[in-house]
Amino acid sequence: MSTTIYYFTATGNSLQAALDIAEGLGGAEVISVSRAGKNVKCDSEVIGFVFPSFAWGMPNMFYDFIKSGNFNKDAYFFTIVICGASMGGSARDVDTLLRGKGAKLSYGKQVKMVSNYDNVNLGCTVENQELADYRLPLFLSYPIKRRFVACAPLLGAIDLSTYLHGIVHVSVGGETGREARVCDYDWVLSLREQCVKADVTFWFKNTGSFFKRDGVIQKINPFKQNSIAKELGINILGDKKWF
Numbered sequence: 487m488s489t490t491i492y493y494f495t496a497t498g499n500s501l502q503a504a505l506d507i508a509e510g511l512g513g514a515e516v517i518s519v520s521r522a523g524k525n526v527k528c529d530s531e532v533i534g535f536v537f538p539s540f541a542w543g544m545p546n547m548f549y550d551f552i553k554s555g556n557f558n559k560d561a562y563f564f565t566i567v568i569c570g571a572s573m574g575g576s577a578r579d580v581d582t583l584l585r586g587k588g589a590k591l592s593y594g595k596q597v598k599m600v601s602n603y604d605n606v607n608l609g610c611t612v613e614n615q616e617l618a619d620y621r622l623p624l625f626l627s628y629p630i631k632r633r634f635v636a637c638a639p640l641l642g643a644i645d646l647s648t649y650l651h652g653i654v655h656v657s658v659g660g661e662t663g664r665e666a667r668v669c670d671y672d673w674v675l676s677l678r679e680q681c682v683k684a685d686v687t688f689w690f691k692n693t694g695s696f697f698k699r700d701g702v703i704q705k706i707n708p709f710k711q712n713s714i715a716k717e718l719g720i721n722i723l724g725d726k727k728w729f
């Protein structure tokens with residue numbers, strides 16, 4: 487019986503699982519979806535999909551892979567979802583994609599392995615108060631271990647104080663380019679003060695192209711926007727490294 491197992495892996499767990507399953511089945515072709523690409527044709531009688539759960543779903547690359555693939559409709563399809571805690575709706579999503587092709591999933595299970603999710607920092611950009619008030623309540627409602635906020639391009643004064651309890655880091659940058667809007671240093675300093683009070687690390691990344699300081703707007707050379715921000719010496723990064 488011909489068996490093909492397609493896998494995607496970020497840190498190796500799903501690859502190991504795919505190889506173990508292939509061995510357990512007495513042999514199978516194990517193929518990386520990142521190498522296989524889209525519009526794959528597969529006539530095997532058993533077709534497996536092994537991938538990690540990302541945000542309770544399948545990685546986008548895997549979604550595109552299945553959606554674009556031409557598989558033997560009568561094959562026995564199985565999926566094994568590798569996760570740190572829960573695969574969420576991943577197996578159901580595979581089944582939905584297959585049913586759209588006239589096939590169906592016969593077996594779908596999750597396998598809990600090591601979680602790498604703790605090492606992921608997720609960020610949300612906010613450019614002004616309106617967008618902060620719109621995006622940050624949503625951002626804080628998601629079960630993310632480490633959140634950062636990027637106030638970039640900074641387009642106005644922002645009061646983040648009610649949100650900083652769930653944030654570990656704030657970075658700030660002005661807008662760049664010929665049409666850039668002004669970045670006012672007072673807005674930057676205010677954000678820094680809020681971070682000091684909340685014990686959150688702070689990074690003034692770049693001034694942007696038009697930087698207002700002490701009431702004067704200066705045009706800043708693109709190559710100097712980062713170094714000028716750094717020279718102002720207002721970063722609070724402790725021993726943490728970001729980006």
Ligand SMILES: Cc1cc2nc3c(=O)[nH]c(=O)nc-3n(C[C@H](O)[C@H](O)[C@H](O)COP(=O)(O)O)c2cc1C
Nearest residue numbers: 496497498499500538541542569570571572601602
């Ligand atoms: C961006 C991202 C999102 C994740 N989302 C989930 C999740 O929703 N549920 C879960 O249990 N594990 C989640 N994890 C953990 C991975 O599924 C887990 O570490 C898996 O073993 C990684 O497999 P890999 O080594 O094949 O990449 C996530 C990991 C990353 C990087």
